[in-house]
Amino acid sequence: MxxxxxxxxxxxxxxxxxxxxxxxxxxxxxxxxxxxxxxxxxxxxxxxxxxxxxxxxxxxxxxxxxxxxxxxxxxxxxxxxxxxxxxxxxxxxxxxxxxxxxxxxxxxxxxxxxxxxxxxxxxxxxxxxxxxxxxxxxxxxxxxxxxxxxxxxxxxxxxxxxxxxxxxxxxxxxxxxxxxxxxxxxPKTPPKVAKGEKVTLSDVLGLEALKLLKDKNFLMFFISSVLICIPLAFYYQNTHPFLTEVGLQNPTEKMAFGQASEVLFMLLLPFFFKRFGFKKTILAGMLAWTVRYLLFAYGDSGETAFMLIIGIALHGLCYDFFFVSGQIYTDTKAGAKYKSAAQGLITLATYGVGMLIGFWVAGEITDKYLQADGSHSWENIWVFPAVFALGVMIFFIILFKNEKVEYKNA
CATH class of the missing domain: 1.20.1250.20 (MFS general substrate transporter like domains)
Known part of the structure; x- marks a missing residue:
């Protein structure tokens, strides 16, 4: 290039x-x-x-x-x-x-x-x-x-x-x-599908990959991926209003620490994946969700502001170790035939269905803890996704049987 x-x-x-x-x-x-x-x-x-x-x-x-x-x-x-x-x-x-x-x-x-x-x-x-x-x-x-x-x-x-x-x-x-x-x-990027070639709705939505759900391990991963999007929605929807309300300076800039940490944890992922395997890697990501929200629940903009910064910085661990690891796992389970369809299905299930449910739940919980003066009981709001993420982690530990997954870039 x-x-x-x-x-x-x-x-x-x-x-x-x-x-x-x-x-x-x-x-x-x-x-x-x-x-x-x-x-x-x-x-x-x-x-x-x-x-x-x-x-x-x-x-x-x-x-x-x-x-x-x-x-x-x-x-x-x-x-x-x-x-x-x-x-x-x-x-x-x-x-x-x-x-x-x-x-x-x-x-x-x-x-x-x-x-x-x-x-x-x-x-x-x-x-x-x-x-x-x-x-x-x-x-x-x-x-x-x-x-x-x-x-x-x-x-x-x-x-x-x-x-x-x-x-x-x-x-x-x-x-x-x-x-x-x-x-x-x-640079010109012409259409991928040749003229006259039929594209079905099943092709577009990746429905052929539904066959992968017959594999119990993949089914447990799929369900966990949808469920973990509920606490993820809390982060996207509530973090900036929370940081603003508690008085943390420059909240938008500080939230960018989460993106910076993505780069760091992306570099660490191959080594962690190779050393500990898929299940422990994805569990580390799930545990990070719980830790992050507990830091949000009990931190503030004063002496414990460092807890909020650490919680934001954990975004890379939360996202990379769960979602990127999940993409690698999906790729290995699908094989060449269903590779694209499987990735499309996971994206539809997580960013589509999972996040849709998550944003609704986040809205309901946040309104529930709205106080008379217009502020929020943030401790109660953040404890909910912390406990929920912990529940998903326990579900995954019990029902997902450990299996070897090769990370080709590791």
Missing amino acids: NKKIQFQLSLMMFLEFFIWGGWFVSLGTFLGHNLDASAGQSAQAFSTQSWGAIIAPFIIGLIADRYFNAERILGILHLVGAVLMYQMAGTTDFTAFYPYVLGYMILYMPTLALVNSVAFNQMKDPAKEFSFVRVFGTIGWIIAGVLISRIFHWDSPEGVENGMLKNTFLMTAVASGILGIFSFTL
Whole structure:
């Protein structure tokens, strides 16, 4: 891969995840302070990510893979997304906001697959080359948080009070417009499916991979993957409002520590996987969920602020050791025939169904512990996902029989 193409792909990844990190992290705080949204309404807004994940396979499988170059549809989706982002910035109530965010996430979630498709199409050895391109996405997410907290101070107490978080949508709209235009200059990535070749609904949704559920071990992993998304939803939906409410300085920037830790734990994963095996690796990820939420429950912005920082930094361990390990396990169980279908099914089940349930549960629990003065009993809120994650871990320990899983990159 020549330097020009590497630069193009790296910039594409940077903008793709700058866009996501530029508004999604602080969304909960924006909804509560700018739109006076309840936790239940916030759950609806965050659930649009799940609806986007559910609908994305149709856009990719039935449209992008059959009729259009990936880079062109990527450009169109981001240009339309820029318009929707601009509209979100101008809303003053949740009723007007929701259709825009739903439309946006239905358009954005397919772009996650499209940027990968564009990148992989230019690589001779993705196993070696992709990480050097994808890391710029993580950098983009982190820089978005630094801009919001450190440069513009939109998430400061004064900024939140004055409604400045609406500027995150304007910033994202500009970035989305830039990526939309830039996408048309990316290397050509033609449709994967030849003209005349039939693509069934089963192919698009990866339903052929349902045969894997006959394997008891894979079934237990599948159920655990869906269930662990419930505590994951608590993190996405509640962490920023929680940090803002307890008075932690620069919360958006500090939440970017979670993305930075992803890079660290991704580097540690091969060694841990090889030394301890799949079951212990995934259990370490599950245990980290419980530890993280207990740190949130009993930490504060004063003397125990370090507990909140550690809880955020555990995101890499939580995510990489569970979800990335799970992708490796799914890949080995599926084999060549069902490999793509199995990954698609897991994504649909977790980011689609699992997170959809999780956001609803998070909204119900958060509203339950809303206090008369408008604050929340965060200790009770965070104990719930901590105990839930512990329950999933115990379920997995008892019902998943240890088996050898080879990590090819280890």
